[in-house]
Each structure stands twice: as structure tokens, then as C-alpha cells.
Amino acid sequence: MAASPSPARAAHHRRVLPRGRRVLDEHMPVHHKLSRVYRLGSALVGVILTFFGVLGLTDNIGFFDTGGDQVGGLSTNGALSVLSVVVGLLLFAGMVRGGNFASSLNITFGGLFLLSGFVNLALLETSFNMLAFELQNVLFSFVVGLLLLVFGMYGRVGSALPHDNPYWQQRHVDEVARARREHDRNEQRTRARLRGEELRRRASLFGSGEDGGAADDGDEGDGLDADGDGGQQGDR
Known part of the structure; x- marks a missing residue:
């Protein structure tokens, strides 16, 4: 179900009237x-x-x-x-x-x-x-x-x-409508760019956490190997 436009946005578009119905x-x-x-x-x-x-x-x-x-x-x-x-x-x-x-x-x-x-x-x-x-x-x-x-x-x-x-x-309804459409497109591009930057920032943060966890696991494995080797040498 499509969301209904907000009252402010509806009022914004009501000001742009077709030619012949220009009401100030x-x-x-x-x-x-x-x-x-x-x-x-x-x-x-x-x-x-x-x-x-x-x-x-x-x-x-x-x-x-x-x-x-x-x-x-x-x-x-x-x-x-x-x-x-x-x-x-x-x-x-x-x-x-x-x-x-x-x-x-x-x-x-x-x-x-x-x-x-x-x-x-x-x-x-x-x-x-x-x-x-x-x-x-x-x-x-x-x-x-x-x-x-x-x-x-x-x-x-x-x-x-x-x-x-x-x-x-x-007196310039067509130019005003064109400028408003361009303004809306620029706003959409800006929101999309900011959203993409936010997603990349989150991805970089989560990626750093996973790399750190993998490094910690590798260190623990080396410690176990070292202990294991020490145990084997002691048995010998």
C-alpha cells in the first residue's frame, strides 16, 4: 500500500498549477x-x-x-x-x-x-x-x-x-515547476549519497571487527601448538 504524501509536501505541490489556472x-x-x-x-x-x-x-x-x-x-x-x-x-x-x-x-x-x-x-x-x-x-x-x-x-x-x-x-509557473523538480532530484541524490556513505562506514567498522577476531583466533591456535609441542618434548 503506497504511503500518502505528507501535508507539507501536498501543500508544496498544490502551489504549482497548470497554465490558465494561475492563482496567487x-x-x-x-x-x-x-x-x-x-x-x-x-x-x-x-x-x-x-x-x-x-x-x-x-x-x-x-x-x-x-x-x-x-x-x-x-x-x-x-x-x-x-x-x-x-x-x-x-x-x-x-x-x-x-x-x-x-x-x-x-x-x-x-x-x-x-x-x-x-x-x-x-x-x-x-x-x-x-x-x-x-x-x-x-x-x-x-x-x-x-x-x-x-x-x-x-x-x-x-x-x-x-x-x-x-x-x-x-507569471513563470513552468520555470518554477521545473526548478522544484530539479530541487527534488538533487535532494534525492543527496540522500542516496549520504545513505551510501553511511552503509560503507558501517561495513568498514564491521569488517575491522571480524579481522580482529580472526587474528585473535590465530594467536590462540599458535599458543596451543606451542603448548602441544612443549608437552610432547616433555614426554620425550
């Missing part, structure tokens, strides 16, 4: 350096937006007041404050989950902030400026968007990613 592990280890970067980006921007939104809500500004009010040097109203708190909490959720989810969330919100900056730039000084944007809000939206994109794309986009990078492995 959603849950990177907590200590993974990429996951730490994504968490940091989500937490940093989430704190800023939540703080900005809470301060705006405490001022009791009108929900769609286009005149707005100043909070931290930025114009805001009730709608923008609520939106800021919601986005900040979503980024906190990305910080908690980490991994590929946090990266994708940062990229998504980064693109939305950039889009918001361009849209609200066009709506300045119009009656459609429902979020009470001013020029400083547009610049802030651009800065936050770029910051989220940098954090979200770190280690994910580039032409010189290291081969232990999970995103590089996702």
Missing part, C-alpha cells in the same frame, strides 16, 4: 516582507483619511455644503467626511488581511484617488462640486493616489523581480 496565494505569511509593505501602506493612508473624516464630522458641516469648511488645511463637507471615514475603514480591513488582498486594494483605491483628482479638478467652481473640493483637495487626492499605487505595486510590478517573489512565480 491570497494569504502570504504575516512576516513576509511584501505583506508588511502592503499593510503599512493601507494603515498609513487609512489613519490619515479616518482622522480627516472624523474631524469633519465633529464640525457638523452640511452634508452637501458646497461652501465647505477647512479641516487640516483641506476643504470638506459632510459627504466628503463620511466618504473619507468609509475608505479609511476599508483600508484598515486591507491592513488586517494583508497579502495580495491588501496590494490589490491599495492599487484600486490609488487609481480611484487619481481619477477623483482629475474629475473634481474639472468640477471646481461649479454647482456640481458636491464634495466641496478645492485645489488643495485635488493635490491631496493626487498625492494619496500615488502613495497607494507605490505601496500596492511594490514587489509586484517590475522587470527585475527576484525569483523567490510570489508574483514572479505566478
